[in-house]
Amino acid sequence: MSEKQKEKYFKLVKENIAEYGFHNTYVMEEIGFTPFGYSTGIYKSFGIPELFISGLPNGLTNTLINNYAERFKFKEVPLNEKIDNLIDRFPVYFIEVExxxxxxxxxxxxxxYENxxxxxxxxxxxxxxxxxPNEAEYDYDQKILGE
Structure with missing residues (x-):
């Protein structure tokens, strides 16, 4: 990505945060590389941690981040507890990541966020x-970075 492209992208990130409260970034899958997506701005705008998701397609990742922001903004986010209604397809849970x-x-x-x-x-x-992932016979390409 050229410097001009980076400038344009970071301008879009700031515009989306100003308009919607956050921006979603998605990095596509490649051979030997697990795709991932994440939010930017949720912590500043809504007082809850940003969200990182590894191993799901773009549309599903964006839906989950959007639902997370809407459901938990200005509230406490439960950690290590299964949540059955963030999306209607499967339960999820959240873990902290340094x-x-x-x-x-x-x-x-x-x-x-800079400093x-x-x-x-x-x-x-x-x-x-x-x-x-913490259960026997788990079988999926999800990179776990938190605890």
Whole structure:
């Protein structure tokens, strides 16, 4: 990405945060690379951690981030508890992620917040058989960065 393209992109990020309260970024799947998406601006706008999601398609990732922001803005987000109604397709739960584990992933957020404080959660979802990563026989390409 050229410097001009980066400037244009970061301008879009700031415009979306100003208009909607946050911006979603999605990085596409490649061979040997798990796709991921994340929010920028939710922490500043709504007082809840940003959200990181690994291993889901773009549309589903955006829907989950949007639903998360709408449902939990200005509220406490439950950690390590299954949530059955964030989306009608499967339950999820949230885990904390240290920012230093996300430096290679959430570049828009690090640029937006610069030296300001911000936090991240990771959304954890089950495999196609409804099995979560901490359960036996889990089988899905979801990169877990949090605890």
């Amino acid at each position: 920012n230093d584990k996300l430096t290679e992933y959430t570049l828009s957020s690090f640029k937006f 300001s404080e911000f936090k991240y959660l990771q959304l954890i979802f089950p495999d196609l058989n409804g099995i979560f």
